C-alpha cells in the first residue's frame with residue numbers, strides 16, 4: 001500500500017485564504033485590525049522558524065503582527081511586566097509567548113499571566129478548562145490542525161482508536177481532548193515515556209499521532225496497516241527538518257500520512273491566525 005499524502009501546506013493555504021476574507025469583512029465592519037503579538041525570549045532555533053513563518057502568514061491574512069525579541073537573559077519579572085502591559089493594551093488582541101522559555105523563567109507563571117481573552121495558544125487554565133468541558137474559546141492550534149488533516153481522509157472518526165504519543169500541554173494532552181470530544185468520538189490512548197509495550201499499543205491505532213520530538217521514532221513495525229499517521233514532530237537532523245515518523249517505510253503501510261515539512265506545521269499557523277481573529281472579535285464585541 002502507498003499512503004495518501006496529507007498536504008498540510010495546501011490545506012493551510014486554503015484556510016488562510018478563507019480567513020483573509022473573514023478578516024477583511026471584520027475589519028471593514030469594525031475598523032479594527034486583528035493584532036497578534038509574539039514574544040520570543042532567547043534564540044531557540046525551532047521557535048525562530050515558527051516566528052518567521054507566522055509573520056509572513058499574518059501579513060498575507062491582514063492580521064497585524066508584532067514581534068518582541070527579548071534577550072535570553074530576560075528576567076521573569078521583566079517578561080511579566082511586558083505581558084501585563086500587552087494585556088491592557090486595547091490595540092493588542094492576541095498574545096503568544098514562544099516556548100520554551102529560558103531556565104530562569106517559570107513557564108507556568110508566565111502562561112498564567114496572559115489574559116485568557118488574548119490567549120491564542122489556549123494555554124491559560126481557564127481556556128484549558130473550557131476545552132476540557134467541551135466548550136472551547138480558542139482551539140489549541142496544533143491539535144486543531146491535526147483534526148483538520150485527519151478530516152481530509154476520514155470525515156467520521158466515531159469509534160476509531162486514536163493513539164497519541166506524547167502528553168505535553170501544547171500537543172499531546174489537548175490532542176486527546178479534541179479526539180474524544182462529542183462529534184469526533186474517537187477512543188483515545190495517550191502514551192508517554194513511561195508507557196509499557198508501546199508497540200503493542202501503537203499497532204492498535206486506526207489513527208496514530210506522534211508528538212514526541214524524536215527523529216524517526218515511529219517505525220513501520222509500530223504501525224497497523226491502513227492507519228492514518230499524523231506526524232507533529234519537528235526535528236533537525238543534519239540541518240534537515242524531519243518528523244517523529246520514519247516516513248518512507250511508514251508511508252508504505254499507512255493509508256494516509258503527513259509529511260514534515262509541509263504537514264502539521266503550516267496548519268498550526270493557520271489556526272493561530274484564526275485564533276487571532278477570534279480574539280479580536282471577543283474584545284471588539286464585548287465592549
Ligand SMILES: NC(=O)C1=CN([C@@H]2O[C@H](COP(=O)(O)OP(=O)(O)OC[C@H]3O[C@@H](n4cnc5c(N)ncnc54)[C@H](OP(=O)(O)O)[C@@H]3O)[C@@H](O)[C@H]2O)C=CC1
Pocket residue numbers: 046142165166167168169170171172191192193194195198211212213214232233234235264265266268
Ligand atoms: N508542527 C507543529 O506545529 C508543532 C510541532 N511540535 C513538535 O512536536 C514535538 C513534540 O513537542 P512537545 O509536545 O512540545 O514535546 P515535549 O518534549 O513537551 O513532550 C514530548 C512527549 O513525548 C513523550 N516521550 C518522549 N520520549 C518518549 C518515548 N520514548 N516513548 C513514548 N513517549 C515519549 C514525553 O513523555 P514524558 O511526558 O513522560 O516525558 C512527552 O510526553 C517536538 O518535535 C516539537 O518540536 C510542537 C508544537 C507544534
Ligand SMILES: Nc1nc(=O)c2c([nH]1)NC[C@@H]1CN(c3ccc(C(=O)N[C@@H](CCC(=O)O)C(=O)O)cc3)C=[N+]21
Pocket residue numbers: 046047049050053096097098099100121141142234241260261262263264265266268269
Ligand atoms: N507558545 C508556543 N506556541 C506554539 O505553537 C509553539 C511554540 N510556542 N514553540 C515552538 C512550537 C513549534 N511550532 C511550530 C509551528 C509551525 C512550524 C512550521 O511552520 N513548520 C513548517 C515549516 C518548517 C520550515 O520551513 O523549516 C512545516 O513543518 O512545514 C514549526 C513549528 C509551534 N510551537
Ligand SMILES: [Mg+2]
Pocket residue numbers: 100101102103104105106107
Ligand atoms: Mg523553562
